[in-house]
Amino acid sequence: MAITREGRICSFCGEPGGPGTDLRLLGGLGAQVCATCVDDFHAILHDEEAVAAASGPFPWERMDDAEVLATLPRILASAEQNISFAHEWVDLLRSRSISWAEIGRALGVSRQAAWERFSRRAADKGATA
Ligand SMILES: [Zn+2]
Numbered sequence: 001m002a003i004t005r006e007g008r009i010c011s012f013c014g015e016p017g018g019p020g021t022d023l024r025l026l027g028g029l030g031a032q033v034c035a036t037c038v039d040d041f042h043a044i045l046h047d048e049e050a051v052a053a054a055s056g057p058f059p060w061e062r063m064d065d066a067e068v069l070a071t072l073p074r075i076l077a078s079a080e081q082n083i084s085f086a087h088e089w090v091d092l093l094r095s096r097s098i099s100w101a102e103i104g105r106a107l108g109v110s111r112q113a114a115w116e117r118f119s120r121r122a123a124d125k126g127a128t129a
Pocket of ligand 1: 012
């Protein structure tokens with residue numbers, strides 16, 4: 001299965017984007033960023049007062065409990081997106097006939113541990129090489 005931007009969310013604001021939406025996403029290593037967040041971060045990084053403000057207390061220190069609670073599902077959605085991307089990446093490696101031993105070596109774990117963590121396709125369930 002090809003890796004796509006379909007159904008992805010911005011890892012920074014949690015907004016859904018990608019194909020079929022107005023929100024363009026760019027990313028790498030599983031994290032995605034929307035144009036709005038890029039613009040906002042760019043504006044902050046080029047404004048010394050904004051940099052100073054952003055370097056102060058963490059945003060959650062100013063949030064009330066309801067805001068902190070409301071943020072939790074967005075954090076988990078971003079984390080799950082990254083885990084899903086790792087699985088897609090392993091699928092990519094497997095489609096290139098990279099062995100479970102090589103994947104395990106890259107992760108610093110055994111072939112068996114890599115297979116147990118990432119095998120999910122029916123074709124891979126019987127292939128431990
Ligand atoms: Zn965003």
